Amino acid sequence: MSEHNLLRVLEIGTEGAAGYAGKLFSRWGAEVVRVDTGSSLAVPTRLARATDLYLHAGKARIAVNLENTGSLEVLRRLADHCDVILVDGAAPALDEIGFETLGGARSQVRVAITPFGLTGPHRDWQGASNVLLAMGGQTYLMGDEDRAPLTMPGRYLAYQAGQFAYTAAVACLRNHAKADDPLPTDNLDVSQYEVAQTLHQFTNVMWTFGGNVRSRHGNNFGVIHPITMYPCRDGWFAVNADPIFWDTFTVMLNRPELAADPRFNSVAARVENAEALDAIVAEELGPKSRAELMELGQVKCRMPTGVLSTLRELLDDPHLTARDFWQTLDAGDLQLKTPGSPFRFVGEAMPSPGTPRPPVDATEWLAATAGERGHA
Amino acid sequence: MPDGPLRGVRVLDFTHVWAGPLCSRTLGDLGAEVIKVEAAWARGTATPPAASPFTSGASNPNDDHWNRQGVTNKLNRNKLGICVDSKRDEGRDVLMQLVRECDVVVENFSARAMKSMGLDWSVLSAINPAIIYVAMPGFGHSGPYKDYVAYGTVVEPMCGLTSFMGYGPDEPRVTATAVPDPSAGMAAATAIVTALSRRDRDGKGRYVELSLQEAAIALFGEYFLLEQMGETPQPSGNTHPDYSPCGVYPASGQDDWLAISVRDDDEWRRLAAVLGPAAQDDGRFSDRDGRARHHDVIDEHISAWTRVRDKASAMAELQAVGVAAGAVNRTSDLLADPQNCARDYFVELHAPHMNSMQYAGLPVRINGKRAEGWHAAPRLGEHNREVLTGLLGMDDAEVDALYDAGVLTEHPPG
Numbered sequence: 001m002s003e004h005n006l007l008r009v010l011e012i013g014t015e016g017a018a019g020y021a022g023k024l025f026s027r028w029g030a031e032v033v034r035v036d037t038g039s040s041l042a043v044p045t046r047l048a049r050a051t052d053l054y055l056h057a058g059k060a061r062i063a064v065n066l067e068n069t070g071s072l073e074v075l076r077r078l079a080d081h082c083d084v085i086l087v088d089g090a091a092p093a094l095d096e097i098g099f100e101t102l103g104g105a106r107s108q109v110r111v112a113i114t115p116f117g118l119t120g121p122h123r124d125w126q127g128a129s130n131v132l133l134a135m136g137g138q139t140y141l142m143g144d145e146d147r148a149p150l151t152m153p154g155r156y157l158a159y160q161a162g163q164f165a166y167t168a169a170v171a172c173l174r175n176h177a178k179a180d181d182p183l184p185t186d187n188l189d190v191s192q193y194e195v196a197q198t199l200h201q202f203t204n205v206m207w208t209f210g211g212n213v214r215s216r217h218g219n220n221f222g223v224i225h226p227i228t229m230y231p232c233r234d235g236w237f238a239v240n241a242d243p244i245f246w247d248t249f250t251v252m253l254n255r256p257e258l259a260a261d262p263r264f265n266s267v268a269a270r271v272e273n274a275e276a277l278d279a280i281v282a283e284e285l286g287p288k289s290r291a292e293l294m295e296l297g298q299v300k301c302r303m304p305t306g307v308l309s310t311l312r313e314l315l316d317d318p319h320l321t322a323r324d325f326w327q328t329l330d331a332g333d334l335q336l337k338t339p340g341s342p343f344r345f346v347g348e349a350m351p352s353p354g355t356p357r358p359p360v361d362a363t364e365w366l367a368a369t370a371g372e373r374g375h376a
Numbered sequence: 377m378p379d380g381p382l383r384g385v386r387v388l389d390f391t392h393v394w395a396g397p398l399c400s401r402t403l404g405d406l407g408a409e410v411i412k413v414e415a416a417w418a419r420g421t422a423t424p425p426a427a428s429p430f431t432s433g434a435s436n437p438n439d440d441h442w443n444r445q446g447v448t449n450k451l452n453r454n455k456l457g458i459c460v461d462s463k464r465d466e467g468r469d470v471l472m473q474l475v476r477e478c479d480v481v482v483e484n485f486s487a488r489a490m491k492s493m494g495l496d497w498s499v500l501s502a503i504n505p506a507i508i509y510v511a512m513p514g515f516g517h518s519g520p521y522k523d524y525v526a527y528g529t530v531v532e533p534m535c536g537l538t539s540f541m542g543y544g545p546d547e548p549r550v551t552a553t554a555v556p557d558p559s560a561g562m563a564a565a566t567a568i569v570t571a572l573s574r575r576d577r578d579g580k581g582r583y584v585e586l587s588l589q590e591a592a593i594a595l596f597g598e599y600f601l602l603e604q605m606g607e608t609p610q611p612s613g614n615t616h617p618d619y620s621p622c623g624v625y626p627a628s629g630q631d632d633w634l635a636i637s638v639r640d641d642d643e644w645r646r647l648a649a650v651l652g653p654a655a656q657d658d659g660r661f662s663d664r665d666g667r668a669r670h671h672d673v674i675d676e677h678i679s680a681w682t683r684v685r686d687k688a689s690a691m692a693e694l695q696a697v698g699v700a701a702g703a704v705n706r707t708s709d710l711l712a713d714p715q716n717c718a719r720d721y722f723v724e725l726h727a728p729h730m731n732s733m734q735y736a737g738l739p740v741r742i743n744g745k746r747a748e749g750w751h752a753a754p755r756l757g758e759h760n761r762e763v764l765t766g767l768l769g770m771d772d773a774e775v776d777a778l779y780d781a782g783v784l785t786e787h788p789p790g
Contacts, residue, residue, distance in 0.1 A: 046606075050598040053598075054601050117715070120714070120718035125700075127700055127702070130624070134624065134703065134704040135702035138553060140706050148625075148626070150541070150613070153537070153599075153609070154537070154599065155598075159595045163563065163566050174381070186742060186743060187744070192739075195739040198736050198738065201394050201447070201558075204450070204735070208711070214707060218549065229550055236538075236548060304527045306531055306533050311539055311540075311599060312603060314535075314593070315600060315603065318520055320593075322520060323519040323587075325593075329601070336605075338601060341594070342591040346517075347583065
């Protein structure tokens with residue numbers, strides 16, 4: 001039996017945050033009903049199609065054009081049949097669909113994932129991934145110090161917001177399931193701007209504790225060196241030579257005498273003399289291939305070492321293959337490898353990613369659902 | 377104790393560095409009772425450290441500096457702290473007894489570590505069949521890389537993201553935030569609530585395993601599908617494959633920047649109206665494809681506008697007309713940010729051993745509330761006695777004996 005197989009989730013939104021949370025619910029057994037509104041139905045590019053397949057395979061889909069008269073009533077009726085309401089978008093868009101009352105008292109959990117939250121002076125502001133990463137202090141850390149800061153491609157913040165939303169929503173649902181009497185609806189307000197700030201490792205405490213502002217240093221971590229990525233014969237490799245691994249790194253370099261070299265024998269000295277150290281690394285390790293560096297670093301020296309892998313290489317990677325990480329997504333005209341669950345229950349089969357489903361008419365869905373679970 | 381929906385869940389927390397503590401802190405923020413287990417050396421030695429950008433906040437640099445580290449205090453709020461020597465039989469016995477009383481054990485050691493301590497799944501599940509055991513090594517517990525030494529920084533280039541992030545195809549860049557760590561930390565939190573939910577139904581414990589690598593891949597999954605659809609994404613600076621214009625533009629201040637994203641034609645018309653006739657009237661920019669083809673020209677128009685404005689006022693001006701624009705903030709900009717202040721996002725915590733400090737909060741408000749009953753991170757071993765007497769029913773003499781034997785301590789070595 002799966003975890004959420006008595007649960008129905010209504011998902012609305014185009015940002016990817018509700019989509020990722022819905023994907024988690026769907027993978028672990030809930031019936032997720034995704035509402036494709038006018039804008040989310042458009043699939044204009046290949047990346048948009050890839051994103052749609054990745055996030056929404058396995059979900060039931062209902063097309064609702066919000067510009068049509070009566071569409072809000074349809075949304076309300078759909079919501080009345082669901083235990084969890086999961087919505088993303090800017091706060092004004094949530095206001096337009098009457099988010100705060102969707103599902104009425106029947107819903108157990110109502111989740112809003114917005115750029116800036118449902119309250120505060122910026123609640124109505126527009127957010128996009130690069131904008132929220134910038135405002136949340138992440139972008140200032142990425143890129144070269146003498147060039148424009150870099151944003152992170154993809155929907156990292158949105159999906160992380162989805163993970164926060166799912167965690168909090170399932171925590172709430174457990175209490176509803178255990179209660180003898182129905183509990184009031186739990187309202188969850190997830191801000192992607194806050195997610196960006198929560199996911200700093202030490203940037204905030206560098207400021208609050210030490211008065212230091214962290215900035216960007218290309219591929220260098222900045223405060224410890226070398227934690228960085230270097231070019232090599234067929235690409236790039238990364239090392240994490242923090243103080244614990246400095247001596248090991250000198251062995252990997254085949255230059256053990258550097259451990260005691262006054263230019264490099266402390267964290268501060270290595271940061272100060274990073275250029276000289278990088279030149280040695282380029283000379284000793286630069287001519288090697290990525291495979292040779294992984295063998296030397298990880299197998300022979302037990303040094304934290306990684307290599308820059310392409311997407312194609314990862315799709316064929318022997319480790320991920322041995323772990324059965326990739327699953328098959330049947331997209332009709334395409335059979336695609338798709339990432340499996342980021343976690344697994346050992347000894348149990350990983351749930352399927354599901355198959356893409358065509359949208360059904362809302363009226364048909366409502367008719368088929370009428371009478372279920374006391375929602376007639 | 378923190379209030380929240382996970383009240384009643386007890387977590388034994390063996391995590392360290394970042395990914396694991398982020399997971400357990402999130403559970404604590406949501407109301408779980410988290411008991412952090414530390415070794416005596418976990419916070420370094422008793423010798424005062426050299427100046428560090430991470431550690432300060434001290435009123436007296438010679439006193440208990442190990443309890444006043446920024447990262448330790450940031451990641452361990454809302455936890456109880458015990459300091460036990462797990463290599464001693466008596467210490468291991470204490471931990472085994474605690475496992476009986478807990479719902480969840482979470483650790484992020486290397487694949488070999490818990491087994492070498494005699495605390496792996498097979499042992500713990502025999503003690504408590506209902507335990508949910510979460511292991512999060514860098515590359516998982518199986519496969520040819522399982523014994524690799526992993527930190528988020530070296531795992532990141534092996535997650536795909538780095539192959540399409542950077543200034544150009546020959547200039548890949550890393551995120552500087554070791555993305556696999558927070559990815560795995562939050563994936564572990566999702567795993568734990570899922571496992572708890574399953575256990576509510578069948579009463580059984582679970583062995584949950586995840587790898588930093590797979591957790592990060594999952595957050596960029598669509599790019600792996602895109603690759604198979606015949607399109608290999610490349611590093612392309614701050615542009616976006618579907619949005620145009622999209623970029624980071626110079627503002628008037630030193631190293632000040634503004635991020636802008638235009639997602640559809642309506643947003644472009646609003647931005648163009650602000651930029652002026654040269655942008656507004658140029659027919660080449662009327663649709664997304666045209667704007668993408670002439671991105672460099674548009675970027676010049678935008679930069680000319682942003683360069684003479686400070687980042688905050690430019691952001692406000694564009695947001696006022698519905699354009700997604702945001703200042704590239706430094707961490708020093710965030711504490712006084714009006715949105716953060718209005719939502720009480722930063723949370724002030726204090727304890728006798730700590731100056732009062734502001735910490736980033738949980739990005740979720742439940743029924744309008746956040747941080748109910750939150751407390752500061754514990755001192756090393758602060759709750760040794762409280763946990764062993766309160767939870768395990770030991771008397772003070774038994775606890776004293778464990779202190780005398782060096783199994784329990786509140787001080788690091790050296």
